Amino acid sequence: MEKYFNAKYIWESFPLLIPYIKVTFLVAGLSVLFGTLLGFILAAMKLGNSKIAQIIANGYTTALRCTPSIVLLFLVYYGIPKIAENFGVNLSDIDKIIFIVITFSLQFAAAMSEVIRSAYQSIDRGQFEAAVSVGLSNAQAYRRIIFPQAFVVALPNFGNSLLELIKEGSLAYTIGLIDVMGKASLIIDGRFNAHALETYLALSIIYWVISIAIEQLFLKLEKVFSKGKQVINPT
Amino acid sequence: MLEIKNIHKSFGKNEILKGVDLRIDKGDVVVILGPSGSGKTTLLRCINFLEKADQGHAIFGAADVNLKTASKKQIHDIRQKVAFVFQNYNLFNNKTALENVTEGLIIGRRVPKAEAIEIGKKALDKVGLSEKYHSYPIELSGGQQQRVGIARAVALNPDIILFDEPTSALDPELVGEVLTVMKNIAKEGTTMLVVTHEMSFAKDVANRVVFMDGGVIVEEGSPKEIFTNPKEERTQQFLRRVLPEDYIFYI
Amino acid sequence: MSEGLNYSFLVKTFFTALSGVPTALIITIVALFIALPLGFLLALTRINRIPVLHRFAQVYVSFVRGTPVIVQIFIIYSSVPLVLTSIFKKFHIETNVYDINPIWYAFIVFSLNTTAILIEVFRSAISTVSKGQLEAAYSVGLTNVQAFRRIIIPQTLVVALPNICTATVNLIKATSLGYAMSLQEITLRAKVAANVGYNYVEAYIDIFLVYLILCSLVEYLFKIYEKRLRKYKAANA
Numbered sequence: 001m002e003k004y005f006n007a008k009y010i011w012e013s014f015p016l017l018i019p020y021i022k023v024t025f026l027v028a029g030l031s032v033l034f035g036t037l038l039g040f041i042l043a044a045m046k047l048g049n050s051k052i053a054q055i056i057a058n059g060y061t062t063a064l065r066c067t068p069s070i071v072l073l074f075l076v077y078y079g080i081p082k083i084a085e086n087f088g089v090n091l092s093d094i095d096k097i098i099f100i101v102i103t104f105s106l107q108f109a110a111a112m113s114e115v116i117r118s119a120y121q122s123i124d125r126g127q128f129e130a131a132v133s134v135g136l137s138n139a140q141a142y143r144r145i146i147f148p149q150a151f152v153v154a155l156p157n158f159g160n161s162l163l164e165l166i167k168e169g170s171l172a173y174t175i176g177l178i179d180v181m182g183k184a185s186l187i188i189d190g191r192f193n194a195h196a197l198e199t200y201l202a203l204s205i206i207y208w209v210i211s212i213a214i215e216q217l218f219l220k221l222e223k224v225f226s227k228g229k230q231v232i233n234p235t
Numbered sequence: 236m237l238e239i240k241n242i243h244k245s246f247g248k249n250e251i252l253k254g255v256d257l258r259i260d261k262g263d264v265v266v267i268l269g270p271s272g273s274g275k276t277t278l279l280r281c282i283n284f285l286e287k288a289d290q291g292h293a294i295f296g297a298a299d300v301n302l303k304t305a306s307k308k309q310i311h312d313i314r315q316k317v318a319f320v321f322q323n324y325n326l327f328n329n330k331t332a333l334e335n336v337t338e339g340l341i342i343g344r345r346v347p348k349a350e351a352i353e354i355g356k357k358a359l360d361k362v363g364l365s366e367k368y369h370s371y372p373i374e375l376s377g378g379q380q381q382r383v384g385i386a387r388a389v390a391l392n393p394d395i396i397l398f399d400e401p402t403s404a405l406d407p408e409l410v411g412e413v414l415t416v417m418k419n420i421a422k423e424g425t426t427m428l429v430v431t432h433e434m435s436f437a438k439d440v441a442n443r444v445v446f447m448d449g450g451v452i453v454e455e456g457s458p459k460e461i462f463t464n465p466k467e468e469r470t471q472q473f474l475r476r477v478l479p480e481d482y483i484f485y486i
Numbered sequence: 487m488s489e490g491l492n493y494s495f496l497v498k499t500f501f502t503a504l505s506g507v508p509t510a511l512i513i514t515i516v517a518l519f520i521a522l523p524l525g526f527l528l529a530l531t532r533i534n535r536i537p538v539l540h541r542f543a544q545v546y547v548s549f550v551r552g553t554p555v556i557v558q559i560f561i562i563y564s565s566v567p568l569v570l571t572s573i574f575k576k577f578h579i580e581t582n583v584y585d586i587n588p589i590w591y592a593f594i595v596f597s598l599n600t601t602a603i604l605i606e607v608f609r610s611a612i613s614t615v616s617k618g619q620l621e622a623a624y625s626v627g628l629t630n631v632q633a634f635r636r637i638i639i640p641q642t643l644v645v646a647l648p649n650i651c652t653a654t655v656n657l658i659k660a661t662s663l664g665y666a667m668s669l670q671e672i673t674l675r676a677k678v679a680a681n682v683g684y685n686y687v688e689a690y691i692d693i694f695l696v697y698l699i700l701c702s703l704v705e706y707l708f709k710i711y712e713k714r715l716r717k718y719k720a721a722n723a
Binding site for chain 1 (some may be wrong): 266283285311315318319321323325326327329330338339342343344387388393484
């Protein structure tokens, strides 16, 4: 069994992998940024009065939530250049990271639109009524009363979506991104697949630590922001 | 000071307000009584535009506002003069008691912060919550929350305060403290329009009682007139149901 | 090289992709079959804080939820054959480990993964059912098993159903990663067909459509089931 599994390869993998964590975070960070912006727009469409806008926004959300990440990734990576081809635009020189960020932004936006929508709807209408009754304008009421409360409700779900994004982002290696997952893949290929298990174990520990860190961060954030609300504690 | 003329409001097929006229003078404490569904709450909510009436006018001092077509500015102006106390308090959950009271002053009326805090503290003192300036609604009992709600309305120094069943959501033992506060501000001469089931308040504090049923005002008069000498059959039926059995009417 | 889409390829590959659906469904069904009861039981150990087991469940859930599915697939796919090889050697079994159909690895990975997800789903669902229900059940003489079967589980199910639906949809999507185990599921089949003529876009459009239809169907079925359960709930309210 010694020939097949050697624990030292686990420890050796860490210093090789850790420098690439920043690529993973870069992709995640950009995707969160663009995805949240798009998510707000979609949520506004869902909550607004236009039936057409609602159908589009809901259709978009359903389509993206039913699509596996690698399928979406390949559709964007191969599909967009092909569409551009038809207009005579050559996209073959564009860095693949752009396509990756587009893919995960689209995906994150679908998730965020639901998070934002349900957080907004969970705020009692009476808060808004009281705000305008004391003389706040609609905009002031939303900004000072509704939004801060909705933010706290949305926070845990945002954290979950963020974690999902980082995990799904690992699939970017399939089109050649060298983030922490891509590097692991390279290392294993370089060894002709020997001691793959050890490298994957190291990789999983890295992801595990990142998830726990993010989870703890969001728990702290929830505590900080929910001064005026009761927090339910699951065991 | 405030005169409502011919207000109509329907929700879908249900016509809730079928033409209501009401006049309130400065210093009046008007109590509206009536069975549920009679339109009392809807009337109040139409006055400060939480609901948009289908028809009707509100004459406020010199201004005559069409309730259906009022502009944003007109609505905003009226809300500066009319304050509202909600049945479910509707305190801003993310703000302390003091912040709740000063929010409308600082943001809605651009009162400087220091001045607003002074006014806010005085209002909270008036309702007996000097110890609770920095408490969050979640830390307060129902009665305390409603008192903050009243302080929030009082601090705005409005021409009239609307009370929508202010004690209906409270445990019985907490009702008293809120009614006491309301009595005190009535004594100070605040103009109040109150929808309530608390007959003691109607009898002891109001100077006018209005009985509504089925979307119209059936009868109105002084408390003495309404409680001891109701003229309309419907008024008598209602009073018989809500007052203790041995209450005698003098016909 | 501006052509349009190769429409005949599009249609043909749609059915190729469709042929991978049974595999995806079998994996999903097996995984749910194992994960639902197992997840529920382990959720109970968490709620009742049964020593050892509840810590184990906690760590297990944390690991599975904290790592990407693809990494879990690679770990199982690289470790289980090693373990099996040494077991086979020890007991002189002649089977070649590499002849084992990858679908068995898929069963293992996805069952483990879904169990962890469902532990969390059931944990929060069970906690919404008030303790008084169980106490009332005992006081009218129901045994533990009866109380759970007739009172607790039905109520838990209604609350948990939307999340179970999400977990099922995610499971179906995750089977797309089976290519890493050379699993002949939806994505791999269509990809192979695409490699022949470089018709990647058409292939992926087909794959996208198949998943969309599959997932919409699953969501629809769950909605119907949820409506039925709710009718029951409202009638008893």
